[in-house]
Amino acid sequence: MVVAxxxxxxxxxxxxxxxxxALWSASALVRVPASSDPQTDVAIALSAPVLVPxxxxxxxxxxxxxxxxxxxxxxxTTGILxxxxxxxxxxxxxxxxxxxxxxxxxxxxxxxxxAVDAVIALGMEEKSIQAKTSALDAEIxxxxxxxxxxxxNSALAATTLALLGSLWAEVANLKLESDVVDxxxxxxxxxxxxxxxxxxELLRGATTAAxxxxxxxxxxxxxxxxxxxxxxxxVARVRVSWLDRRLPS
Numbered sequence: 001m002v003v004a005x006x007x008x009x010x011x012x013x014x015x016x017x018x019x020x021x022a023l024w025s026a027s028a029l030v031r032v033p034a035s036s037d038p039q040t041d042v043a044i045a046l047s048a049p050v051l052v053p054x055x056x057x058x059x060x061x062x063x064x065x066x067x068x069x070x071x072x073x074x075x076x077t078t079g080i081l082x083x084x085x086x087x088x089x090x091x092x093x094x095x096x097x098x099x100x101x102x103x104x105x106x107x108x109x110x111x112x113x114x115a116v117d118a119v120i121a122l123g124m125e126e127k128s129i130q131a132k133t134s135a136l137d138a139e140i141x142x143x144x145x146x147x148x149x150x151x152x153n154s155a156l157a158a159t160t161l162a163l164l165g166s167l168w169a170e171v172a173n174l175k176l177e178s179d180v181v182d183x184x185x186x187x188x189x190x191x192x193x194x195x196x197x198x199x200x201e202l203l204r205g206a207t208t209a210a211x212x213x214x215x216x217x218x219x220x221x222x223x224x225x226x227x228x229x230x231x232x233x234x235v236a237r238v239r240v241s242w243l244d245r246r247l248p249s
Contacts, residue, residue, distance in 0.1 A: 022088075023070075023086040023087060023088060023093070024086065024087055024088065024089055024090040024092075024093040024209045024210065025084055025085070025086050025093055025209060025210045026084070026085060026087075026090065026093035026094040026096070026097040026098075026206035026208065026209035026210070027082050027083065027084040027085075027097055027206055028082075028083045028097045028098050028100075028101035028202065028204065028205050028206040029080060029081070029082055029083075029101075029202075029203040029204040030080070030081040030082075030083060030101050030104060030105060030200055030201070030202055030203055031079060031080060031081075031200065031201050031202075031203040032079055032080070032081060032108070032199070032200050033079065033199065034078050034079040036079075036199075038075035038078075038081075041073075041075065041081055041200075042073045042074070042075060042081070044104070044107065044108070045073040045081060045083065045100075045104045046068060046071065046073055048064055049107060050100070050103050050104050050107050051064065051067045051068065051071060051100065051103070052064060052067070053103045053106075054071075054096075054099045054100035054101075054102065054103030054104070055067055055096070055099070055100070057099040057102070057103065058085075058092070058095045058096045058098075058099035058100075059095075060087065060092070060096055070085060070086045070087070070096075071083065071084070071085050071086075071096075071100055072084045080203065081104070081200075083097055083100050083101040083104065084097060085097035085099075085100055085206075089209075090208070090209030090210075091209070093206070093209040094205075094206040094207060094208065094209050097205075097206040098202075098205045098206050101202055101205070101206075102202060104200060105200045105201060105202055108199040108200035109199050109200060125181050126178065126181050126182075129174050129177055129178045129181065130178075132174055133171060133174050133175075133178075136167055136170055136171050136174070137171070139167055140164060140167045140168070140171070143160055143163050143164050143167065144164065146160050147160040147161060147164065
């Protein structure tokens with residue numbers, strides 16, 4: 001019985017090792033500006049807005065967490081990204097790598113993506129202006145109520161009116177600053193729509209793929225066999241111990 005369970009475990013382990021897909025790898029190269037940050041580019045290339053459309057273009061239906069394991073992106077040198085994808089055949093691996101590289105290029109050259117940093121900065125500036133304007137409005141309301149309660153032509157009333165004039169002048173300056181920000185946003189959008197600035201381009205597509213390592217596959221099968229053997233021995237020992245306890249002494 002011990003032998004039977006051991007053999008069953010061994011066979012199961014080998015079957016599992018054989019069933020695990022041996023993956024092929026293919027790589028495509030993308031050129032990015034030399035001034036760009038490699039870590040940022042790699043993070044973008046491995047993000048959902050890039051990986052998911054790329055996998056769909058390659059007719060590969062995998063969940064996002066699996067895509068992150070099947071696709072690796074590195075920066076072997078300044079201004080270059082290497083997109084490597086894994087699939088069950090060499091042809092699909094090359095198709096997958098090219099699709100992911102193309103998805104990254106399309107994402108980076110999208111005008112809305114190109115302008116995102118500048119738009120965020122301008123948006124923060126606009127919010128700061130709005131906060132300052134709201135604070136000034138509150139001060140103006142308080143000063144107006146105070147001025148209404150003071151005697152006409154008094155020194156205190158004159159001081160309050162001077163304060164109101166200063167506050168209104170600050171509001172007018174903030175309005176000018178807000179107009180400048182709005183104009184900058186409009187100019188940025190117009191420029192991005194009228195001309196495409198270089199952010200990424202496909203340098204070399206994947207044409208060949210590297211097959212799975214024979215040594216790796218042999219190691220996987222060996223590990224599977226050992227794991228199955230260990231499980232089989234364990235099950236056999238448990239079974240024998242259980243039978244020994246049930247037998248009358």
